[in-house]
Amino acid sequence: MRIPCKTIIGTAAEGNKYFQRKKIESLILRALRKGNFVHFTAPRRTGKTSILKELANETYDDLACIYEDIESDKTSADLYKRLIKLIEKSINKSESWRKKIWTTITSKKIKGINVLDGSIALDDNEIDYKQVFLDLVTAISESEIKIVLFLDEFPDVINNIRENEGSEVALNVLHTLRSLRQTSEFSQSFGLVFSGSVGLTHIIRKIGRSKLLNDLKVIELEPLTSEESNNFISFLTECATMYVPMDTRNHIQTKLRQLIPYYIQLIIEKGDEWTEDNNRDTLTVADVDLMYQKLITENDKFIDWVDRIKTYFSEHSKFLLQVLTTIAHREEIVMQEVLNIANQHNIEDFEEIIHQVLMADGYLTKNEGGKLIFASPLLRDWWKYHYSLSK
C-alpha cells in the first residue's frame, strides 16, 4: 500500500499535518506577553491560520488562547456577542484558573448575563453587548491569567460592519478595541491577535483612519529559509512512500527561490501523484521540472495574485498589471522603465505604489543590481505564460 505525503491544500494545517515554525510562534507569544495587540500579516497561502490554530491549541501557564474564524459576523452586536462567547471558551480552557475567574465574574454581577457552571447565558432582552463585553474584560483583569483571542478574518468583519451599519459604527468598534489595548490593566489580562486573508490596512484605509492601527504590533510571516524548506520536505514525506533526494530538494529550492510552504506543498503533492501514476518512488529533478510546468499552465493556482490587485487596487490595476507583465517577460527592469509605464497611465506617485503594493505584498523584489524582479520565479513564469505583453 502506497503511503501519500502529508500535504494539505486549501485548509489550515493542524495536528500532525502542522509543520512547527518556532521562530514566528515565539515572536507572537513574546509580543502578547509584553501586552501588545498583534496584527499578524502575510500574503495569502503562507500559513497564517495554521500558525494561529497551533498556538491556540497549545496550553500555557500564563495564557489562555482561543482561535476562531469569525467571518460570518455581520454587525457590531454579532462581533461583541462572539467576543463574549470566546472569553467564556478561553476561561474554560484554563483548568487551574477557571474556578477563580468564574467566581470573580459572578461576583461582579454583570448586567445582561447570567453565569452558571462555567457558561454565560445572555439575557433575551435588548442588551448592550458592547457594555457586557467591556464589563467582562474588566472582570477578568483581576485574574492572573491572560486571555488571548485569535480573531481570524477580522478585516472581513470590520468590512461587514462598515457595509451594514456604516463607517461610524465600524470606527467605534476599532476605537473600543484600541482603548482596551491602551489601558494597561486590560492589556495585561486580555489580548487580541488580528489576522485575515484580506489586509486589515486596506479595509481601514477605506474608512480613512489608518492611524487607528499604529499601535498594533505588526508581525510578518516570512517565507521559509533554505534549512526550514529542507526540513519541511522531510516533514511532508515522513513515512511516505515517495522519497525526495537531496539534489531534487535543492532543485525545488532553486526553482522556487521564494520558499512559501504552499508552493512547496503543491510541487510535492503533484510529484507524489505523478510518481504513483508512473509506479515510481523517487521524485527526480526532471519530475520537479514537469510539476513546475504543470503549475504554470494551470490558471487557478496563482490567479489570486491578479485578483488581489484588481480587487484592492482597482484604480491603479492597469498600471500595476502592466508593470508585472513587463517584468515577467523581461525578467528585470529598472525603475526608469516603470516611470515610462506610469506616464502612460498618468500616475505620479508610482514609486510609492510599487513599494507599498508590489514589493510589500511579495510580488516583486530588487536584485543585487537594484533592478525590479519577481520575488518568486514560479509566479513570474506563471505570469509570463498567462499574460502576453500586448495585453
Next chain:
Amino acid sequence: MVESYHITTHQVSQLSAGEIKKGFIVRKNLLNRMLIKINRTNRIDSIQHTVFVGPRGSGKSSMLNRIKVEYLESDSFIPIYLPEEQPGLYRLFDVWLAIIDEMVALGYEIHRPEIDISQDDFSYLSKTGYTVISEFLQKENKQIILLMDNIDRVFKNIDDDKALLRELLQNHKDLIIIGGSTEMSEDFWDYGDPFYQFFKVVRLEDLSKTEVQDLLIHWSEANDLPQIKDVLRTNPGKVEAIRHMTGGNPRTIIMFIRLLVDNAHAQGFEYLQDIIDKTTSIYQERLKQLTPQQRKIVVELASIWQPATVEQLVQTCLMPSSLISAQLNKLQKSRIVEAQKPKKGKTVYRLKERMFNLYLIMTQAGALQKKRARYLTDFLEVWYDEEEQYSHDFEKASDIANDSTASYSSKENLLDDQIFIHYLLNNKIVAAKLIQSLKNDISNPLMNIYDLWLGNFEMYQHQRELIPYTLMASNHAGTYLKESLVHYQNEWIIQLFDKNFELKQIFEPIYFAALLLKDSNLDLSLIVPEPMLGLVLDVIKYVKVRQGFYY
C-alpha cells in the same frame, strides 16, 4: 439489442454497493489516494475538502458513489451523498436538514431541530441545524463525509450563508466535503469569495489509452459481450480514434462503443450521423449549462473548427474582446474550451472535445459549415477502409515506413492516411513527427503541402523545386494543386502551369481558379470557357471552404 446492455451511463447512485465497487474500473489511483486521505482524517488534524471537476460523463458521480460505499459500514465516518438533482437545497439550512433526513434514513437517532413555522425568518436554522448535527457527531465520535454532486450549484444557492459555512468548516471538524462540479465556478476562484482556494481541486483528466482498454474489457466481461473485446483486439486504432474524438470522456466512449458493436460495418458519414443522433442528449445537456454568451462563443468556435484567436471570435461573434476573453476563461475552467499558447503569437482556443465540435457543426451550423464536417468523415472512412494490418498507431506507422520490404504504394497510402488525419484534425505536432519519421523514404508531393501547413517554409521552398518532376507521375497531382491554393500559393501554381503546358491542359480548371483567386476583379465569363465554368467554381469553393478550415 443495444438497450439491453447493462452498461451504465447515468444514475450510478441507483446501483447496489457491490455493483458500484465492481464497476469502478478506472481512476483507481485517484480513488486510493482519496481513501487513504479520508482514512487518516480525525478530529485533531486538518481536513482536506476536495472538489472533482470534470465535464458531464467524466465520472464524478461514480467517484462520489464509490467513496460512499467504502464507508457504509465505517465506525468513524457517516457517508452522506446528496445527489445531482437537488432543487430543494437553496439555503444552507436546507443542506443541514437534508443531511439530518439522510442520517435518519441510515438508521441514526437524530432529529430535526424544532422549527417554529409561525415565524417569517428561518435564518436561525443555518446555525441551529448545524448544531444538531455537530452535537450528534461529537457524541458519537464520528465525522460526516458529505458527498455533493453539483456542489457549484448548491454554493450558488446558499450564497448568503457561504461565509458562515466556511467559518463552521474552519472552526469545527465535523464534515469532510467532497464535491463534484462541471465547472470551476466563481465560488472557487473569485478573490472576494469565502471559498476562494478553499478546496483542493482535482481535475478528472481524460482517460488514458490503458484505462479505456480496461474499461472496455470490463464492459465486455460484465455484459457478456465478446464483440467489445473483438473490437479492441482487431481495431485498436478505431478505439484510439474514439478516445481522441471524445476527449477521453467515459460516458461518450460508451455511446461510441455501443454503436461500434452494433454497426460493425458502418461507413463514414452515415455512421457519424448515427453517432450524432445518439449522443444528442449528452451534448444538448452540455449546451444547456452554458450562458447565452458562452453558447454563442462555443458555436462560433465550433464552426471555425481550428484553434481561433480572440480577435477572430470578435469578428464572428460580434462581441467585445474583453467579454469574449472573460467567457473563454470561464469555458476553459469548465473544460469545454482549451487554450493553446504558441511560442510566438497570440493564444488560440478550440473546443476541447472534438466530437462535441463535430456535433455542433452538424446540428447548429449553417449549410457551408456542415459541409466542413464532411472532411472529418474522411477521417472515419480511413479507419473503416483500412486493411487490418495497418494500425493507425504512430509507432507502427514509423515501423512500416522504415520497413525496406514494404511496397512504395503501401507506404505512400499509409503516409497519406496518417498525415492527412492529423492534417484534418489540425494536430500539427503529431503530423510534424510523422513527416519527420517518414520523410527519408517517401517523396510524396503532398509532403510539400504539409511542410507549408506546418510552417516549415525552408523545407517547402527546397522541396518545391522537385515538384514539377514528380507531380505528373503522382495520383495526388490534383489534390496537391488545390491544396496549394488553399494555402495561398496562387503565384507559385500559376508559374508552375505557365512552365508546364501538359499539366495546365489536364488541370485547366485549377489554373483558372488560381487566376481568379489571385485577382478577384477578373471577369469570369471573359476568361473561362463556358463549359468549364462550373468546374472552376467548384475548385474555388473547395479552396474557400478549406481556407475557412485552416485560416
